[in-house]
Amino acid sequence: MANDGKDNGEFSFVSGGEAETGRRGLPKIHTERTAAETERDICHDDSTTPMRARTLEHLHSLQKKRSTPTTPLTDAHGVFSPVSEAERQKQQLKSISASLASLTRETGPKIVRGDPEKKAEAHTGTVLDHHHFGEPILNLSDSALKFTHILYNLSPAELYEQAIKVEKGSFITATGALATLSGAKTGRSPRDKRVVKDETTEDELWWGKGSPNIEMDEHTFLINRERAVDYLNSLDKVFVNDQFLNWDPEHRIKVRIVSARAYHSLFMHNMCIRPTAEELEDFGTPDFTIYNAGQFPCNRYTHYMTSSTSIDMNLARKEMVILGTQYAGEMKKGLFSLMHYLMPKRQILSLHSGCNMGKNGDVALFFGLSGTGKTTLSTDHNRYLIGDDEHCWSDNGVSNIEGGCYAKCIDLSREKEPDIWNAIKFGTVLENVVFDEHTREVDYSEKSVTENTRAAYPIEYIPNAKIPCVGPHPKNVILLACDAFGVLPPVSKLSLAQTMYHFISGYTALVAGTEDGVKEPTATFSACFGAAFIMLHPSRYAAMLAEKMKKHGATGWLVNTGWSGGSYGSGNRIKLAYTRKIIDAIHSGALLEANYTKTEVFGLEIPDAIEGVPAEILDPVNTWSNKDGHKETLLKLGGLFKKNYEGIHAYQVQRDSKLAEEILAAGPTL
Ligand SMILES: Nc1ncnc2c1ncn2[C@@H]1O[C@H](COP(=O)(O)OP(=O)(O)O)[C@@H](O)[C@H]1O
Ligand SMILES: C=C(OP(=O)(O)O)C(=O)O
Ligand SMILES: [Ca+2]
Numbered sequence: 001m002a003n004d005g006k007d008n009g010e011f012s013f014v015s016g017g018e019a020e021t022g023r024r025g026l027p028k029i030h031t032e033r034t035a036a037e038t039e040r041d042i043c044h045d046d047s048t049t050p051m052r053a054r055t056l057e058h059l060h061s062l063q064k065k066r067s068t069p070t071t072p073l074t075d076a077h078g079v080f081s082p083v084s085e086a087e088r089q090k091q092q093l094k095s096i097s098a099s100l101a102s103l104t105r106e107t108g109p110k111i112v113r114g115d116p117e118k119k120a121e122a123h124t125g126t127v128l129d130h131h132h133f134g135e136p137i138l139n140l141s142d143s144a145l146k147f148t149h150i151l152y153n154l155s156p157a158e159l160y161e162q163a164i165k166v167e168k169g170s171f172i173t174a175t176g177a178l179a180t181l182s183g184a185k186t187g188r189s190p191r192d193k194r195v196v197k198d199e200t201t202e203d204e205l206w207w208g209k210g211s212p213n214i215e216m217d218e219h220t221f222l223i224n225r226e227r228a229v230d231y232l233n234s235l236d237k238v239f240v241n242d243q244f245l246n247w248d249p250e251h252r253i254k255v256r257i258v259s260a261r262a263y264h265s266l267f268m269h270n271m272c273i274r275p276t277a278e279e280l281e282d283f284g285t286p287d288f289t290i291y292n293a294g295q296f297p298c299n300r301y302t303h304y305m306t307s308s309t310s311i312d313m314n315l316a317r318k319e320m321v322i323l324g325t326q327y328a329g330e331m332k333k334g335l336f337s338l339m340h341y342l343m344p345k346r347q348i349l350s351l352h353s354g355c356n357m358g359k360n361g362d363v364a365l366f367f368g369l370s371g372t373g374k375t376t377l378s379t380d381h382n383r384y385l386i387g388d389d390e391h392c393w394s395d396n397g398v399s400n401i402e403g404g405c406y407a408k409c410i411d412l413s414r415e416k417e418p419d420i421w422n423a424i425k426f427g428t429v430l431e432n433v434v435f436d437e438h439t440r441e442v443d444y445s446e447k448s449v450t451e452n453t454r455a456a457y458p459i460e461y462i463p464n465a466k467i468p469c470v471g472p473h474p475k476n477v478i479l480l481a482c483d484a485f486g487v488l489p490p491v492s493k494l495s496l497a498q499t500m501y502h503f504i505s506g507y508t509a510l511v512a513g514t515e516d517g518v519k520e521p522t523a524t525f526s527a528c529f530g531a532a533f534i535m536l537h538p539s540r541y542a543a544m545l546a547e548k549m550k551k552h553g554a555t556g557w558l559v560n561t562g563w564s565g566g567s568y569g570s571g572n573r574i575k576l577a578y579t580r581k582i583i584d585a586i587h588s589g590a591l592l593e594a595n596y597t598k599t600e601v602f603g604l605e606i607p608d609a610i611e612g613v614p615a616e617i618l619d620p621v622n623t624w625s626n627k628d629g630h631k632e633t634l635l636k637l638g639g640l641f642k643k644n645y646e647g648i649h650a651y652q653v654q655r656d657s658k659l660a661e662e663i664l665a666a667g668p669t670l
């Protein structure tokens, strides 16, 4: 700059005060420059640059540029489109208005687009009743008279501002993520998930013992729907997201999410596939709509209700209603249930699995219950990430259902999981974490809100994400179990029948908790490693998996990411570094070449050596000092498997007794 410190040209004093006269010995200040001085200054100072803004208001209006339309208004033939931008936005509002309409009143909600607080920007939004925009919002109880402002597909930055302004517990962390609280519920509520049983779904879906589908009738659904819609319309503003599910363009599903919280809108922005501006213009009517009124409870006097929480699915109406839980994962997993219904109808298998692909195009699936390692192990710096949780396997290959990942954050470390660590930045939703109130550094070891701390980020935040998130037919199908009993081998190669047996069993063991006194791990069996999300009987998905694995020559593996050297309490969790080496050997094909030995009880084939893994841990019996304890625990777990499988076997025999016997024989023998 020309101003070198001696020249005080940046200051201008107004009128002849003491400073000007220099009577108290203050340096004389030049307020006017000679023509020569001005000439010398090539780089002008602030006071000399032309001022565009005439007023402060004007200045602020200049700060924000209007988004330019991304598509020229032409039709497919390059002719000027008959549908004007205003008309298109009007259609869009009409569609949202229909979504929010009451089913019992004749007058629907009056909706306008835009934030009621941003009156200055009124001109940028299309408004149904233009003259009302910018007038004070009257909080009238008569919903026919009040306006509901629609915040439609806001950007992450806009959603941050909304969250921070009105949602208590919203903060920006040191790395730029949005820390939020999900409220009283910090995990899913599977016992409150209901599905409307009507003439169609009665025959189509899996009901009764073991099924996750708790029935409700159409009328009760409508009561809860009305409750949610009324609640949403009672608010000044609601968020609407129009997005997609499934990266396979042939089987893409259009979803609309109507929610009350910026947190929910940003979560779904990250988790679903984000449409381009062009795709959004042609969005039209959604295939499925979620009404998330999670801050508002359901009415316990309503038939079927057993708590203040209800997550209700109506397949005929293509709608889902959420009352009494703000846990965002309900939306993501609710849509996953929908896909478990829609996709098999099209001969496509929906999978509760992570998925990645090697440089040579070899695809691996990672099935497993919560906490077994789908997200951690599919996020692999040496491979392309297709997705961490929900996929489809069709005749075209695999495709991710989602547009983002939902990683557990408890004890997250930069060293062990660098890609997930680095994904926690601006745009990422961080649920229920604890952070330093001043530095905003997150303490990932803190469990004081919940152990289920989470980060939801767009998949492109992982550097080697494969976009579009699709890949060829899988080569390896890895079943992950976190065995807290410590008796399953770190890895075993499965026959097709064994793969089916373990897929249908869906075993993992939960550690009883960190409280003292509770030492026993609890076995959990969740059919297809996702019983909470399946809509049809597990054998339907298993049959499809068997058929696809056979057709495409995929190999099944069982990987224990849980305990070694004893059960929970005496042994330790297998080191993530070892599990990664095991997974590397599966991907490279090296593990297919190993020598195998069959174990007793489970009859699992275990390799004798894997590069980078101590050979002695490959057979769990070697790691237990108490050999009797090992045998006892092994038999106990075998017994739990057998008991769990009884019901499934009985069902399968009716359908195909030969296949049923074959799969049963692949289970443990006591
Ligand atoms: N050997 C291991 N293999 C996989 N994950 C492990 C292992 N040891 C510890 N972990 C931890 O277990 C958790 C696995 O959770 P996650 O990958 O989110 O499971 P999912 O996606 O299947 O719910 C992560 O927090 C991870 O750091
Ligand atoms: C979000 C979930 O998935 P996961 O724990 O498998 O990552 C869930 O089960 O609620
Ligand atoms: Ca899960």
Ligand SMILES: [Mn+2]
Residues within 6 Å of the ligand: 374, 375, 388, 389, 406, 407, 408
């Ligand atoms: Mn996961």
